[in-house]
Amino acid sequence: xxxxxxxxxxxxxxxxxxxxxxxxxxxxxxxxIGKSAPAFELPIVPFxxxxxxxxxxxxxxxxxxxxxxxxxxxxxxxxxxxxxxxxQLAQTGTVELVGIDYKDxxxxxxxxxxxxxxxxxxxxxxxxxxxxxxxxxxGVPETFVLNADGVIVYKHIGPMTAEAWKTKIRPLLGAGA
Amino acid sequence: MIPExxxxxxxxxxxIAALQxxxxxxxxxxxxxxxxxxxxxxxxxxxxxxxxxxxxxxSSFITKDFSVAYVAExxxxxxxxxxxISAVWGAHEGSLLLWTFMLSSWTFAVSVFNRRLPAxxxxxxxxxxxxxxxxxxxxxxxxxxxxxxxxxxxxxxxxLNPLLQDPGLAIHPPTLYMGYVGFSVAFAFSIAALLTGKLxxxxxxxxxxxxxxxxxxLTLGITLGSWWAYNELGWGGWWFWDPVENASFMPWLAxxxxxxxxxxxxxxxxxKSWTALLAILAFSLSLLGTFLxxxxxxxxxxxxxxxPSRGLFILVFMGIIVGGALTLYAWRAPKLASDGELNLFSxxxxxxxxxxxxxxxxGAILLGTLYPLVLDTLKLGKISVxxxxxxxxxxxxxxxxxxxxxxxxxVPWKKGRVGETWKxxxxxxxxxxxxxxxxxxxxxxxxxxxALAGGLLGSWTIFAAVQDVWRRARAKPSLLSGLINVxxxxxxxxxxxxxxxxxxxxxxxxxxxxxxxxxxxxxxxxAALGAYSFGFQGAIETKGPNFIAQQGxxxxxxxxxxxxxxxPQKRFxxxxxxxxxxxxxxxxxxxxxxxxxxxxFDDGSWSLRIYVKPMIRFVWLGGVLMFIGGGLAASDRRYxxxxxxxxxxxxxxxxxxx
Numbered sequence: 001x002x003x004x005x006x007x008x009x010x011x012x013x014x015x016x017x018x019x020x021x022x023x024x025x026x027x028x029x030x031x032x033i034g035k036s037a038p039a040f041e042l043p044i045v046p047f048x049x050x051x052x053x054x055x056x057x058x059x060x061x062x063x064x065x066x067x068x069x070x071x072x073x074x075x076x077x078x079x080x081x082x083x084x085x086x087x088q089l090a091q092t093g094t095v096e097l098v099g100i101d102y103k104d105x106x107x108x109x110x111x112x113x114x115x116x117x118x119x120x121x122x123x124x125x126x127x128x129x130x131x132x133x134x135x136x137x138x139g140v141p142e143t144f145v146l147n148a149d150g151v152i153v154y155k156h157i158g159p160m161t162a163e164a165w166k167t168k169i170r171p172l173l174g175a176g177a
Numbered sequence: 178m179i180p181e182x183x184x185x186x187x188x189x190x191x192x193i194a195a196l197q198x199x200x201x202x203x204x205x206x207x208x209x210x211x212x213x214x215x216x217x218x219x220x221x222x223x224x225x226x227x228x229x230x231x232x233x234x235x236s237s238f239i240t241k242d243f244s245v246a247y248v249a250e251x252x253x254x255x256x257x258x259x260x261x262i263s264a265v266w267g268a269h270e271g272s273l274l275l276w277t278f279m280l281s282s283w284t285f286a287v288s289v290f291n292r293r294l295p296a297x298x299x300x301x302x303x304x305x306x307x308x309x310x311x312x313x314x315x316x317x318x319x320x321x322x323x324x325x326x327x328x329x330x331x332x333x334x335x336x337l338n339p340l341l342q343d344p345g346l347a348i349h350p351p352t353l354y355m356g357y358v359g360f361s362v363a364f365a366f367s368i369a370a371l372l373t374g375k376l377x378x379x380x381x382x383x384x385x386x387x388x389x390x391x392x393x394x395l396t397l398g399i400t401l402g403s404w405w406a407y408n409e410l411g412w413g414g415w416w417f418w419d420p421v422e423n424a425s426f427m428p429w430l431a432x433x434x435x436x437x438x439x440x441x442x443x444x445x446x447x448x449k450s451w452t453a454l455l456a457i458l459a460f461s462l463s464l465l466g467t468f469l470x471x472x473x474x475x476x477x478x479x480x481x482x483x484x485p486s487r488g489l490f491i492l493v494f495m496g497i498i499v500g501g502a503l504t505l506y507a508w509r510a511p512k513l514a515s516d517g518e519l520n521l522f523s524x525x526x527x528x529x530x531x532x533x534x535x536x537x538x539x540g541a542i543l544l545g546t547l548y549p550l551v552l553d554t555l556k557l558g559k560i561s562v563x564x565x566x567x568x569x570x571x572x573x574x575x576x577x578x579x580x581x582x583x584x585x586x587x588v589p590w591k592k593g594r595v596g597e598t599w600k601x602x603x604x605x606x607x608x609x610x611x612x613x614x615x616x617x618x619x620x621x622x623x624x625x626x627x628a629l630a631g632g633l634l635g636s637w638t639i640f641a642a643v644q645d646v647w648r649r650a651r652a653k654p655s656l657l658s659g660l661i662n663v664x665x666x667x668x669x670x671x672x673x674x675x676x677x678x679x680x681x682x683x684x685x686x687x688x689x690x691x692x693x694x695x696x697x698x699x700x701x702x703x704a705a706l707g708a709y710s711f712g713f714q715g716a717i718e719t720k721g722p723n724f725i726a727q728q729g730x731x732x733x734x735x736x737x738x739x740x741x742x743x744x745p746q747k748r749f750x751x752x753x754x755x756x757x758x759x760x761x762x763x764x765x766x767x768x769x770x771x772x773x774x775x776x777x778f779d780d781g782s783w784s785l786r787i788y789v790k791p792m793i794r795f796v797w798l799g800g801v802l803m804f805i806g807g808g809l810a811a812s813d814r815r816y817x818x819x820x821x822x823x824x825x826x827x828x829x830x831x832x833x834x835x
Contacts, residue, residue: 004507006454007500010461014496016547017468019554021488075754 030136030155037062037069037150038134042124045106047113057124063150066173067096068143070120070160071132073104074112076140082159083116089165090119095173099123102132102140145169180245183233184324190226190281191314193219197284197307201300205372213296216303217288223310224285231278234323235265243334246327247271253336253752255723263347264337269471269487270323272350276467277313279351279358284310287362287387294383301369302362309361312494320487336723336752345405353398353425357463359391360432364460367453368502371509376453381443384456386811388439389669392432393807399425400800411758411773413693413788415796418567423546424466430539431459434532441525444590446516448529453513454506455532461499462539468495469546522593527585531578538574542567579634579681582674583641601648605640612636616682620767621690621791631685638678642671669810676802683795692789695775699782707789709770710734716774716783724748726759729783731772733763745774745785769793 032038036059043054062069070086072079090097099120101109106125113123126132135144145154153172156164197219204212234247238261243249251267265271284306291299317323340346366384370376402425403415416422435455442452468491520526545562552560587601613633617624646667650659696704700715714730726746733741741763748757760773768791775784 003450003510006458007503007507010496010499010503013547014492014500016551016554017492020550021492075756077753077755080754 030152032136032144032152033155035152037144037146037152038131040131040134042100042126042131045101045109045123045125047110047118047123049106049110057122059150062098062146064148065096066145066147067098068145068169069098069100069135070143071100071102071126071135071137071140073102073140074108075104076102078159079141082141082161083119085160085162085165086119087117089160094170096121100131101125102137103127103129145172147172179233179236180242180324180326183230183237184322186226186229186233187314187318187324190223190230190277191311191318193223193226194307194310194314197223198304198311201304201307205297205301205304210296213300216300216307217292219307220281220284220288220303223307224281227274227278227281230324231265231274234271234274235262237324238262238264241334243332244326244328244330245323246325247323249327249331249334251337252334253723254333255752256334256337256342257722259347260337260342263341266350267337267341270317270321272354273313273317273321273471274323275351276354276358277310277317279354280306280310280313280361283359283362287365291383297373298366298369298375298380298383301372302365305365305368306361309365309498312498316487316490316494320490333752336750339724339748339750339753339755339757340409343405343409345401345408349398349401349405352394352401356391356393356395356398356432357425357428357466359387359394360428360456360460360463362387362391363435363456364502367456368505371453371505374509374512376442376449376513378443378446381439381452382816385436385439385443386813386816388432388436388456388459389807389811392429392436393804393811395425395429395432396800396807397804399429400797400804403800404797407793408760408762411760411786413691413760413771413773413786413790415687415793418545418564420546421470423542423567424469427539427542427546428459428462428466430535430542431455431462434535434539435459437528437535438532441528445519445525447519447525448532449513449515450506450510451532453510455536457499457502457506461495461502462543464491464495464499468492520592522588522595524585524588524590524593526593527581527588531581531585534574534578534581538571541570541574545570576630576634579638579677582638582677586641586645586670586674601644602641605644606637608640609633609637612640617686617689620686625689628685628689631681631689635678635681635685638681639675642674642678646671664813664815666810666813666815669806669808669813671806672809673803673806676799676804676806678799679795679802680799683792683797683799686792687790687796690791691793692787694787695784696787697778697782697784699780702782704785704787706787708735709740709789711772711785711787713783713785715781716777719746721748723752724750724757727774727777729772729774729785731761731785733770741770743770743772745772747774747777764794766794767792 039059041056041058043056046052046054072082086097089095097120099122101123103126109123109125124131129137139157141159143156143160144152145156147153154169156169197216200212200219201216204210204215234245237245237248238252239258241248241252241254241261243252247268247270251264251271252261256264266275284303287299287306288303291302294302363384366380366387370380399422402422406417407413407415435452435458438448438452438455441448468488471487471491519529521529545566548562549560552558583602583605584598588598610633613629613636614624616632616636617628621628646660646663649663649667650656653659653662692707694704694706696711698704698711698713700713703710703712705711710733712732712734714732716727716729719726719728726748728744728746731743731745732739733743743761743763745761746759748759749755750757758773760771762772763770768789771788771790773786775786777783
């Protein structure tokens with residue numbers, strides 16, 4: 001019987017792995033879900049460039065309609081990956097995208113979006129990443145789904161995908177799109 | 178054309194591997210020697226096919242053929258040739274091809290070197306390796322084809338991950354895989370022995386050089402990985418207990434246990450079923466490592482895209498191979514009878530203790546690595562297990578191991594005597610105590626508990642290992658002839674044990690006396706750390722083949738005397754828009770000086786991370802010595818003697834343990 005012990009251990013391990021594979025290990029729960037978006041006040045990056053003094057936007061102005069808040073940067077590889085999908089999403093007009101440019105230079109940002117297109121309604125500059133800290137961002141890209149009351153209902157970590165949009169995010173927005 | 182040729186070669190290899198797996202088994206059941214002889218030809222044919230596929234992929238990289246999706250993702254027109262060759266294993270598909278190539282190379286080697294083996298055993302071993310090969314070739318062809326074409330053809334590739342553009346990483350994966358895959362040979366020997374029921378001293382002697390060879394490559398691979406992490410990640414650390422590292426360390430521990438228990442099985446004909454189990458375990462842990470790294474069940478940062486279908490494939494494959502092996506073990510192992518008694522105070526008894534500690538340490542690491550996954554699966558929350566757990570569990574388990582290493586070389590087989598043992602070991606023991614007290618004060622001027630304990634264990638291991646060679650050499654008329662007459666296996670064991678001692682010294686000293694500091698320095702400003710002062714001379718922009726770098730200059734002085742000039746870089750790779758820290762290290766046997774560049778500030782000052790790492794080289798020196806020791810032991814002439822098989826297990830006296 002003792003010679004069968006390794007086999008039993010293996011069976012247990014395989015069961016754990018099998019269920020482990022069903023999970024996405026990158027799905028980290030955000031403590032912010034179900035709470036109002038953390039307050040901030042950030043400058044809006046004019047796109048294309050303009051000389052007018054920059055406007056500022058606060059968290060409270062995000063209320064009124066559901067939207068996606070996408071933390072991104074021109075230097076981040078995952079953001080390059082999700083960019084084409086965000087462009088598609090913006091073109092359908094289903095939901096408004098607020099881009100928060102994380103620790104990035106405005107010039108780099110303009111060069112990038114100028115070449116590839118801008119999916120964001122407003123782009124806000126979080127130059128020092130302080131807002132990112134309040135929102136619990138630990139690596140760009142990350143996307144927060146806000147409902148009309150400005151409450152965070154979902155957080156997507158990593159590049160946004162068509163699948164995540166269809167299965168997770170669109171149902172939350174409740175729109176028939 | 179070339180990629181299609183490679184793809185075709187892989188399909189052909191799959192066909193041959195399937196025959197290689199099945200035909201010898203049929204030959205064994207029907208006692209048909211022609212079918213048994215087919216195993217060798219199949220192994221060689223399969224090797225040629227996989228080699229061709231590997232050459233095809235390499236040539237696509239060399240010619241920058243971006244119509245191959247894998248090449249487009251991992252190469253760039255500006256990437257230097259050496260990294261285009263190493264980029265073959267820079268990502269999933271190519272790594273897997275390398276894995277398969279290594280497997281077919283080991284099988285090829287078995288088919289060439291094992292002509293002296295009984296036909297039945299040799300053919301079965303090759304057949305089992307063929308089964309593993311079928312699995313990996315299917316995995317490649319079904320889920321991870323490296324030859325997939327890309328249309329439209331991009332003008333420029335996405336470039337190799339800059340982290341991997343380092344000489345250490347260019348050779349780390351191949352050596353590591355050599356080790357991982359090499360354990361498949363011990364595994365196949367174990368399965369063949371369980372099938373035939375013949376697990377004797379001769380079997381152990383055939384298995385030993387293969388296992389030692391695999392072990393030495395794994396040792397070198399882990400050492401290189403640690404060295405790379407130190408140089409490239411910019412954290413000044415050499416081991417992080419992260420799941421990927423643990424995945425390579427667990428088979429190493431099991432493999433170390435296996436080479437010692439094989440010695441017992443060869444010399445004393447006992448611990449047979451345990452040895453068979455360890456051989457299965459070592460390879461299973463290698464497969465587990467591949468699974469953990471490739472499936473993404475444990476990877477928790479965004480860096481690598483994971484693919485559940487691949488994970489599922491490896492899981493099913495692992496279930497079949499390991500499950501099949503363990504079922505066979507549960508069925509056949511009870512029939513393996515021991516040829517002798519086990520006395521605990523004897524070399525075999527001490528080696529059994531060594532096995533217990535190694536396997537428990539391996540189990541503790543397995544537990545720590547998988548615990549977060551288990552909790553997550555049971556929905557009990559997300560946690561991560563970090564270095565404090567591993568250090569607290571692993572380090573105490575190693576202490577008895579070091580004590581045992583010294584004893585093991587002196588206590589004879591069958592039955593040891595306490596008085597005799599003490600007589601031989603009192604000089605090494607006293608020398609170790611003296612060294613443990615002198616070293617910390619001589620090198621650093623003060624002692625800590627860790628340095629004293631590590632110094633004691635490390636020097637005890639070294640002195641006890643050396644006294645064995647010394648005693649053998651002294652028994653001859655002249656010292657020189659004595660040294661020449663020491664068998665290579667003994668040299669191998671001694672050098673590997675000295676390496677273990679060096680490792681302990683390095684670990685103890687670097688943890689006790691290492692300094693680190695984050696400073697912000699304006700140009701021409703200085704920071705003092707320990708006995709050294711680091712002067713920042715400012716940073717300028719320089720250009721590399723495929724990157725632009727900010728290069729700082731830091732001069733280091735000790736007591737007003739310049740000792741080193743360091744040029745750490747912060748590299749920007751435009752192709753991936755990726756920033757990479759390239760730390761600068763001044764290497765010394767007793768200390769490393771290490772500087773990495775952090776962020777630049779508007780006023781021209783930089784944040785710098787500075788380390789003084791005493792004796793960190795001993796950590797890797799230990800690994801390299803173990804590698805050399807393994808090489809000597811595996812090439813001992815008694816394994817090469819044509820008629821060694823006949824002389825069998827009688828020569829118990831004067832035998833080796835490593």
